[in-house]
Amino acid sequence: MSAAEQHIPGVFTGMMAVARRDLLLAWKRPGDVLNPLFFFAMVATLFPLSVGPSIEQLELSGPGVLWVAALLAMLLSLNSLFLTDHEDGSLEQMLVSPLPLSALALGKTIAHWLTSGLPLVLVSPLLAMTFRMPVAVTGVLMLTLLLGTVSLSLLGSIGAALTVGLQRSTALLSLLILPLAMPVLIFGARTVSLAAAGEGVAGGLYFLAAYAVLTLSLAPFAAAAALRISNE
C-alpha cells in the first residue's frame, strides 16, 4: 500500500501531465487547431461581404465582428474538449485517479486555451488589419482577446463537461454557453470600440481580468462536478 502511494504524483505534476498529453495530441493532429482558426478568418470575411466594403462601416463594426468571430471559433473547438477522452476511456481513468478531478480538468482546459485561445489572439492582428484597425487599437484587441478567451475556455469547460456523452450535443453546447459568455463579449468588443474612439480602456480590461480570475477560481470545480455527473 505504501509503495503504491509513493507513485502518486503531486497535483501540479498531474495537471501538467494532462496538459502536456493534450498538447502532444494536438501537435499530432494539427487540423484540430487549424480548423477553428480558418473558421475565425472565414466568419470575419463574411461580414464585409454581407454589409459591403465601405471603410467607415468596417472601422465601426471591426471590433464587434472580430469578437463575435472569435467567440464562435472558441465554441467550435469546445465540443471536442472531453469527447475523445470519453470515447477512448481515458476520461474514466481521470475520474478514478487519486488526484483531484478539478486539477485534471483545469489541465485539459489549459491545453485547450493554448491550442484554441492563444492562436486566435496571435492571428487577430492580421484580420484587424483588413478592418483598417490602427496599431494601438489592435494591441487593445489582442489584450482583450487574451483575457477574454481564458474565461471562454473555462466557461466552455463546464458546458463541455455537462454535454459530454450526449447525442447531438453541438447545438446544445452553444445554447448553454452563449448566454454565459455574454459579459465577455460585451466587455471585449466595447473596450476595443472605446479604444478606437480614443477613450480609456482600463475599466474594460480590469473587468475582463477580474472575470478571468473568477472563472479560473470556480469553473474547474463546476467542470469536475459536471464530469462526475455525466459519467455516473
Next chain:
Amino acid sequence: MWNLLHRLASPPHFYRLAAGMIPWFAVSGLLAVAYGAYAGLFIAPPDYQQGDAFRIIYVHVPSAYLSMMAYVIMATGAGIGLIWRMKLAHAVAAAAAPLGAWFTFLALVTGSIWGRPMWGTWWEWGDPRLTSELVMLFLYFGYIALRGAIDDTAKADRASAVLALVGAVNVPIIHFSVEWWSSLHQGPTLIRKGGPAIDSAMLYPLLAMILGFTLLFGALLLRRVRTEVLYRERRTKWVREMILSTPGNNL
C-alpha cells in the same frame, strides 16, 4: 425541525399537502388579480405623460418580477437538491423553469408592446432591462434544453442543477455588463422611472397584481411539482395504492 422538514420533503406527504394548498393559492390569487385588474384598468387615473399606455405595467411589472423570482427558486432548488440530494428540491427546480421562461416571455412581450407608443419602436437595444431579460430567457432555454437532452431523470436533475448554479453566479454579472454596455450607447431619451412618485390610486392595484401573480405562480408551481412528483414516483407503492383506491379508475 429537521424531522418536520424531512417529513415535508417526503413525496407522498408533499403530494397530499400540495393538493390542499393549491385551491387557497389559486382562489386568493384570482381575487387579488381581479381587484388589481379592475382597479388598475378602470379606477386608476391615466398617467399625465403616458396616458392609458402606462396601464400595461399591471401585467409587465409582476411578470418581470416573477421571471427573476422563478430563477431564484430554480437555483435554490437546484442547490439544495445537489448538496443534500433532496429529490423534491430537484422536482421544484424542474417545475419552476418552464414557468420562469413563460413569465420572462410575457415580460418581454408586454415591455415590447409598451415600447411601441413610448419609444416608437417594438424593440430598443439601448434599454438594459429589455436586453438582460432576453438573456434571461436564453438561460431558461439552455436549462430546459439540457434537461430535455438527458433521458435519465436523476442525471438530468444533477447536470441541470450545476448549470442553474453557474447561471445564478452569472446573472448579476450579465445584468451589470448589459447596463454598462447600454450606458455607453448614445441612445434615445428613454422615459425612465422618476418624475412624481407613483400615486396611491395607481400603486395599490399594482401591489395587488404583484401579490395575485405571485399567488397564482405558487398555485401553478405546486401543481407542476405535484405532477413531477407523481411522474418520478410512478413505480412506487404509494402511487400504485393511491391510484388503485381512486374510485372510477379503469385498472
